[in-house]
Amino acid sequence: MRAYFLKLHQKIICFSKRPFVLNVLTLVTGTAASQAITMAFMPLITRIYGPEEYGIQGVFITVAGVMATIAALTYPAAIILPKTDGDAMGIVHLSICVSIAMSLFAAVLLFICGDEILSFLRAKEILAFMYLIPVAMVVSVFGNVTGQWLIRKKAFLLTAKVTALQSLTINFFKVGLGVVNSTATTLIVINVFGGVLSAGMMAFGYRKIHVLEKRPIEKPKRQLNISSIAKKYYDFPLLRAPQVFINAISHNLPVLMFSMYFGPASVGFYLIAFSVLGAPSIIISGSVMQVFYPRINEAIQRGEDVRKLIIKATLGLTLAGAPAFLIVIFAGPVIFEFILGSEWRMAGAYAQWLSVWIFFQYINKPAVAAIPALRIQRGLLVYEIFSAFAKVLAIFIGYVIYNSDIVAVAIFSVFGAVMYAVLILWVVALSSDVNTARKI
Known part of the structure; x- marks a missing residue:
């Protein structure tokens, strides 16, 4: 029996040292810390903000989140696939350009008929915040692009650290500002700020890693043709974007x-x-x-x-x-x-x-x-x-x-x-x- 348990223990140690398992455990640790922080703050937050404030915030996040799913036509999801960093960086540039164009289009659309759109969606509670929707779209894409690049470079430890630190900061602001002004406006502004904070920390952290290791940031070895990259991964905007949008x-x-x-x-x-x-x-x-x-x-x-x-x-x-x-x-x-x-x-x-x-x-x-x-x-x-x-x-x-x-x-x-x-x-x-x- 003792020999059996020793053998089992050795198998567990061997399994835990596999790269896939180590990467999962790294991300799990960061995400678990983030969720633990959120759960720890939740009893305070639910006693500061009532169901109605949470509900209005939820309607905003829903509308902005659905729009964010197609803000870059899901091109960021393709960053993992190219064999070269040059092509991957081309997808990064393409994603950002598309997101800016889509967000500007959304802003113009909201300016022309935002009241009618939100009335149709039965979401007039967020009428005062509708111009934050295009901002949330761009912020979401920047965060998604940065996160996908870190996954490509297998910078899982940095991703874990950012996840935990962002959760701590955002929940601290929800409690601190909520004591002064416990409204839906506070929750919505903090959520948009959270996206900016996450993308900024990931980009800064990745650059800092390369400075400490005295390695230059990867640059394309050839002139990028964004148009050809867009055509190569056409199935993302043509097939995945509608799927993600419908799913959202x-x-x-x-x-x-x-x-x-x-x-x-x-x-x-x-x-x-x-x-x-x-x-x-x-x-x-x-x-x-x-x-x-x-x-x-x-x-x-x-x-x-x-x-x-x-x-x-x-x-x-x-x-x-x-x-x-x-x-x-x-x-x-x-x-x-x-x-x-x-x-x-x-x-x-x-x-x-x-x-x-x-x-x-x-x-x-x-x-x-x-x-x-x-x-x-x-x-x-x-x-x-x-x-x-x-x-x-x-x-x-x-x-x-x-x-x-x-x-x-x-x-x-x-x-x-x-x-x-x-x-x-x-x-x-x-x-x-x-x-x-x-x-x-």
């Missing part, structure tokens, strides 16, 4: 629908429940996705067993996350009331059902990360259309037929979980075809 809309439909039928307070309940449940997903699966994306790309190039990699990563996330989600399913209202205050008990009821959906969203990250590398984004676009339709149908049934926010959340979560399960099985099946084709 379907993902954020509950926020807009809750705002429309039940008001900002209900949005606040939903967002608090979602943010608490998203903690394990962000801590583990987000870190896995950042490391898994370049890893799966390398595996395809080397002819490795891609299907096996996806299955192992998915099963690992399942085993790691199941206990936490089960606890929320059985005791959500009691936990939320005890930690956040009595006025947030309803958020715990939302969380009981949302756990089902978010759990499958949590375990599908390896499959999602593999999609660009497998170049199956056309199929993902079709999937997102059907997924969005299913979620709209779920919300329609809950609101219109049952007139109940809890029923709407329950049906939405079940439909969403089924669609995520279908996505995982689809990617695994296609990755098997890739392996077969390579053997032939």
